[in-house]
Amino acid sequence: xxxxxxxxxxxxxxxxxxxxxxxxxxxxxxxxxxxxxxxxxxxxxxxxxxxxxxxxxxxxxxxxxxxxxxxxxxxxxxxxxxxxxxxxxxxxxxxxxxxxxxxxxxxxxxxxxxxxxxxxxxxxxxxxxxxxxxxxxxxxxxxxxxxxxxxxxxxxxxxxxxxxxxxxxxxxxxxxxxxxxxxxxxxxxxxxxxxxxxxxxxxxxxxxxxxxxxxxxxxxxxxxxxxxxxxxxxxxxxxxxxxxxxxxxxxxxxxxxxxxxxxxxxxxxxxxxxxxxxxxxxxxxxxxxxxxxxxxxxxxxxxxxxxxxxxxxxxxxxxxxxxxxxxxx
Amino acid sequence: xxxxxxxxxxxxxxxxxxxxxxxxxxxxxxxxxxxxxxxxxxxxxxxxxxxxxxxxxxxxxxxxxxxxxxxxxxxxxxxxxxxxxxxxxxxxxxxxxxxxxxxxxxxxxxxxxxxxxxxxxxxxxxxxxxxxxxxxxxxxxxxxxxxxxxxxxxxxxxxxxxxxxxxxxxxxxxxxxxxxxxxxxxxxxxxxxxxxxxxxxxxxxxxxxxxxxxxxxxxxxxxxxxxxxxxxxxxxxxxxxxxxxxxxxxxxxxxxxxxxxxxxxxxxxxxxxxxxxxxxxxxxxxxxxxxxxxxxxxxxxxxxxxxxxxxxxxxxxxxxxxxxxxxxx
Amino acid sequence: xxxxxxxxxxxxxxxxxxxxxxxxxxxxxxxxxxxxxxxxxxxxxxxxxxxxxxxxxxxxxxxxxxxxxxxxxxxxxxxxxxxxxxxxxxxxxxxxxxxxxxxxxxxxxxxxxxxxxxxxxxxxxxxxxxxxxxxxxxxxxxxxxxxxxxxxxxxxxxxxxxxxxxxxxxxxxxxxxxxxxxxxxxxxxxxxxxxxxxxxxxxxxxxxxxxxxxxxxxxxxxxxxxxxxxxxxxxxxxxxxxxxxxxxxxxxxxxxxxxxxxxxxxxxxxxxxxxxxxxxxxxxxxxxxxxxxxxxxxxxxxxxxxxxxxxxxxxxxxxxxxxxxxxxx
Numbered sequence: 009x010x011x012x013x014x015x016x017x018x019x020x021x022x023x024x025x026x027x028x029x030x031x032x033x034x035x036x037x038x039x040x041x042x043x044x045x046x047x048x049x050x051x052x053x054x055x056x057x058x059x060x061x062x063x064x065x066x067x068x069x070x071x072x073x074x075x076x077x078x079x080x081x082x083x084x085x086x087x088x089x090x091x092x093x094x095x096x097x098x099x100x101x102x103x104x105x106x107x108x109x110x111x112x113x114x115x116x117x118x119x120x121x122x123x124x125x126x127x128x129x130x131x132x133x134x135x136x137x138x139x140x141x142x143x144x145x146x147x148x149x150x151x152x153x154x155x156x157x158x159x160x161x162x163x164x165x166x167x168x169x170x171x172x173x174x175x176x177x178x179x180x181x182x183x184x185x186x187x188x189x190x191x192x193x194x195x196x197x198x199x200x201x202x203x204x205x206x207x208x209x210x211x212x213x214x215x216x217x218x219x220x221x222x223x224x225x226x227x228x229x230x231x232x233x234x235x236x237x238x239x240x241x242x243x244x245x246x247x248x249x250x251x252x253x254x255x256x257x258x259x260x261x262x263x264x265x266x267x268x269x270x271x272x273x274x275x276x277x278x279x280x281x282x283x284x285x286x287x288x289x290x291x292x293x294x295x296x297x298x299x300x301x302x303x304x305x306x307x308x309x310x311x312x313x314x315x316x317x318x319x320x321x322x323x324x325x326x327x328x329x330x331x332x333x334x335x336x337x
Numbered sequence: 338x339x340x341x342x343x344x345x346x347x348x349x350x351x352x353x354x355x356x357x358x359x360x361x362x363x364x365x366x367x368x369x370x371x372x373x374x375x376x377x378x379x380x381x382x383x384x385x386x387x388x389x390x391x392x393x394x395x396x397x398x399x400x401x402x403x404x405x406x407x408x409x410x411x412x413x414x415x416x417x418x419x420x421x422x423x424x425x426x427x428x429x430x431x432x433x434x435x436x437x438x439x440x441x442x443x444x445x446x447x448x449x450x451x452x453x454x455x456x457x458x459x460x461x462x463x464x465x466x467x468x469x470x471x472x473x474x475x476x477x478x479x480x481x482x483x484x485x486x487x488x489x490x491x492x493x494x495x496x497x498x499x500x501x502x503x504x505x506x507x508x509x510x511x512x513x514x515x516x517x518x519x520x521x522x523x524x525x526x527x528x529x530x531x532x533x534x535x536x537x538x539x540x541x542x543x544x545x546x547x548x549x550x551x552x553x554x555x556x557x558x559x560x561x562x563x564x565x566x567x568x569x570x571x572x573x574x575x576x577x578x579x580x581x582x583x584x585x586x587x588x589x590x591x592x593x594x595x596x597x598x599x600x601x602x603x604x605x606x607x608x609x610x611x612x613x614x615x616x617x618x619x620x621x622x623x624x625x626x627x628x629x630x631x632x633x634x635x636x637x638x639x640x641x642x643x644x645x646x647x648x649x650x651x652x653x654x655x656x657x658x659x660x661x662x663x664x665x666x
Numbered sequence: 667x668x669x670x671x672x673x674x675x676x677x678x679x680x681x682x683x684x685x686x687x688x689x690x691x692x693x694x695x696x697x698x699x700x701x702x703x704x705x706x707x708x709x710x711x712x713x714x715x716x717x718x719x720x721x722x723x724x725x726x727x728x729x730x731x732x733x734x735x736x737x738x739x740x741x742x743x744x745x746x747x748x749x750x751x752x753x754x755x756x757x758x759x760x761x762x763x764x765x766x767x768x769x770x771x772x773x774x775x776x777x778x779x780x781x782x783x784x785x786x787x788x789x790x791x792x793x794x795x796x797x798x799x800x801x802x803x804x805x806x807x808x809x810x811x812x813x814x815x816x817x818x819x820x821x822x823x824x825x826x827x828x829x830x831x832x833x834x835x836x837x838x839x840x841x842x843x844x845x846x847x848x849x850x851x852x853x854x855x856x857x858x859x860x861x862x863x864x865x866x867x868x869x870x871x872x873x874x875x876x877x878x879x880x881x882x883x884x885x886x887x888x889x890x891x892x893x894x895x896x897x898x899x900x901x902x903x904x905x906x907x908x909x910x911x912x913x914x915x916x917x918x919x920x921x922x923x924x925x926x927x928x929x930x931x932x933x934x935x936x937x938x939x940x941x942x943x944x945x946x947x948x949x950x951x952x953x954x955x956x957x958x959x960x961x962x963x964x965x966x967x968x969x970x971x972x973x974x975x976x977x978x979x980x981x982x983x984x985x986x987x988x989x990x991x992x993x994x995x
Contacts, residue, residue, distance in 0.1 A: 130619075157623060166514035300820075462982035496904050
């Protein structure tokens with residue numbers, strides 16, 4: 009067996025358990041990389057390092073989740089190319105870290121994490137069928153729906169307890185401007201906006217994530233930073249609460265949207281750039297809207313704004329001749 | 338005219354009003370049977386007997402609803418094969434029994450029942466077109482949406498009053514384990530879980546429903562019982578409230594999901610069995626989640642968890658080569 | 667350059683800025699006309715007159731919104747025939763008037779109006795792709811989703827303040843019959859029901875809208891009046907609150923549904939007529955249901971009931987051989 013290093017990760021030639029193991033590890037890392045749309049195991053490794061830096065517990069959850077959902081897809085014999093690209097790993101990774109973040113740890117919680125990560129692979133497969141009709145990507149929708157389903161179930165299941173990170177259920181109401189945005193708000197918010205993709209409100213974790221993106225694609229790294237900045241500026245301009253801006257709450261959906269629109273789905277160009285900026289602004293408004301819409305349920309918006317806005321902008325593209333979609337794989 | 342007994346129901350040869358009447362009755366009974374996915378008028382008759390045993394009022398509602406929605410589809414000249422298989426009857430049957438269960442009886446309520454049962458046929462036709470794109474079944478989605486629409490409308494229409502069976506609108510909140518599950522909880526919950534498909538919390542009705550399933554398909558009967566048991570065990574293990582477990586609240590969606598996945602849509606086998614078990618567990622969690630999600634509206638989840646989980650598992654199947662879909666009719 | 671008057675609007679032959687301007691104005695007016703499904707700039711002009719009669723502020727908003735969304739679509743090089751028919755104008759027109767009606771005016775609000783009107787064109791393009799699979803129309807769905815998104819965002823954005831026209835968030839609850847319906851309720855409600863399509867509760871505005879419809883299509887005018895009447899009668903019969911009936915709240919969705927089903931999508935005939943009546947009744951119940959469903963968010967139902975009901979009735983039609991769809995353009 010020989011292990012080769014390619015531009016995007018490891019490849020093990022030959023057969024046997026060791027080759028299978030190396031391939032599995034590389035697939036899991038690509039799964040972590042796909043959380044920010046990078047089919048790249050070096051990016052995955054740096055994302056993992058960023059999460060571990062902030063919290064070994066959350067880092068372990070990311071690994072377990074990505075491994076479980078990837079293994080489930082293998083067991084059910086999913087399409088090999090999609091599997092190998094990490095497409096059955098990123099939802100499991102996010103499901104696991106979100107459940108550990110919002111639920112109190114315990115044996116039952118870990119069992120639920122494994123079940124939910126496995127279920128996210130079934131949902132991923134279902135949504136691949138669903139979206140194929142429009143040649144649109146599934147994005148992190150399976151993560152969002154699986155996670156919300158488990159969180160909502162805590163209202164019926166007495167042995168599943170949420171942490172105080174989950175918002176308290178309440179009716180949405182008008183707000184006034186709260187707090188003053190300073191230079192430190194902007195710097196912290198900018199990097200935390202990237203870190204929040206994995207629910208880590210740490211600027212250093214955000215920096216490691218950016219490093220991972222830059223290793224995989226310079227455009228993706230630039231787009232993430234620009235997206236987080238756009239989210240922050242829009243939130244500031246519209247009078248969002250300063251602590252939320254500082255924590256990067258308005259950045260992660262805009263960052264993911266900018267990565268997707270500016271560096272993944274469309275050919276570079278002026279129209280693409282303008283479209284991506286419009287998308288990042290829309291994702292910020294959509295984050296405000298969806299987090300308010302979920303307030304009566306006490307549920308977080310997660311990456312749903314990113315999913316919805318990218319769906320809209322990808323579906324809209326065929327009508328606009330100035331935009332050119334990157335050829336499907 | 339001769340009337341023949343086939344393995345699945347009656348068939349009237351020849352023409353004339355009597356033959357038309359026999360065909361209509363058989364079609365309505367198949368409609369009742371299709372509530373648990375059985376194109377079988379004997380099963381429909383036993384289901385009807387089960388409901389009448391518990392309540393003649395609800396039994397009459399089932400008959401009226403199935404007849405109204407079937408007649409509406411005939412009037413609009415729906416596709417004959419689908420009509421004859423009872424596909425335009427089961428939603429009307431469920432709409433009618435749900436409205437009578439959750440609304441106060443009266444002339445206006447009966448008029449609303451007839452209108453809603455008719456509307457459910459239009460919605461059924463729409464969803465057949467919608468789901469054809471993915472070759473996915475419509476299931477009881479038209480029933481769920483029609484019924485929720487009428488229940489929600491009571492908040493604007495002063496002459497439509499709900500019974501106290503409808504949950505009070507309230508924000509979801511954390512719960513603790515309530516009550517102790519005993520042997521009688523398990524036995525009652527198991528059978529009531531099957532009976533709740535028609536909103537009847539009666540173990541004897543559940544037994545009659547099982548008899549109807551066994552007449553039509555032994556696998557379906559076994560799947561219903563196993564599904565109800567899985568729902569009960571998951572709810573118990575997760576710490577759901579004992580009264581809800583006893584009443585079968587966590588059983589009916591899991592039972593329907595098990596029938597669909599294990600005995601209707603996939604060829605038997607180990608992978609199918611594992612898939613159906615995963616589906617029944619998912620349906621139980623989805624029931625907890627969706628009933629919490631509808632809490633601020635004071636709405637019941639009805640069979641929405643079953644619908645959503647079976648859609649996901651049917652749409653996911655093409656990606657998993659171990660699962661073989663039963664050929665479309 | 668010569669300007670010709672056709673049966674449905676202006677056409678400028680030749681090139682140059684003036685011809686382009688005349689074409690743009692005519693396109694914007696068709697966009698206003700398409701709010702009630704009329705590809706007719708005279709109808710658009712009369713609708714505009716109706717809004718201006720009631721409020722110059724709202725009239726200006728309609729013009730600005732239609733112009734912005736049309737210009738956005740042109741910038742992105744949308745499909746010329748759809749653009750020219752006003753299909754990228756009506757959502758922007760409605761977005762703008764709804765935002766001005768429900769938000770406090772100010773520089774930021776006007777900026778949001780322009781951004782939202784532009785975004786509605788992207789959403790329109792996305793939904794054209796989405797619905798093409800079923801050959802179903804997009805209707806005013808982009809308006810509804812864009813507008814609700816901005817309204818919901820006010821719960822996070824301190825500089826965006828709603829007016830007291832927006833309902834207060836509250837849980838839905840049972841109601842009793844409120845007020846007495848008199849002759850003046852019926853007359854006012856009938857005309858206001860048509861006027862409410864643009865959020866104008868003025869009988870005279872409703873009359874001008876009817877004039878616009880009659881200029882474009884006598885069937886459309888008759889359908890709008892009949893639809894508004896059906897909505898009013900159903901609401902009255904079911905015990906809705908008298909002030910809401912008088913204001914036309916139960917009329918506008920039924921009126922739009924009647925226009926769509928009776929005069930736009932199906933060939934005239936008895937089955938079509940019965941179908942349209944059923945649709946108008948369903949739209950009225952759906953309005954009650956959706957406005958209750960959105961109550962915990964404090965959001966208005968806007969024209970969502972019309973959109974949902976027409977989708978269902980258009981998707982259902984292929985199953986019913988008595989109904990004949992008008993050929994696609």
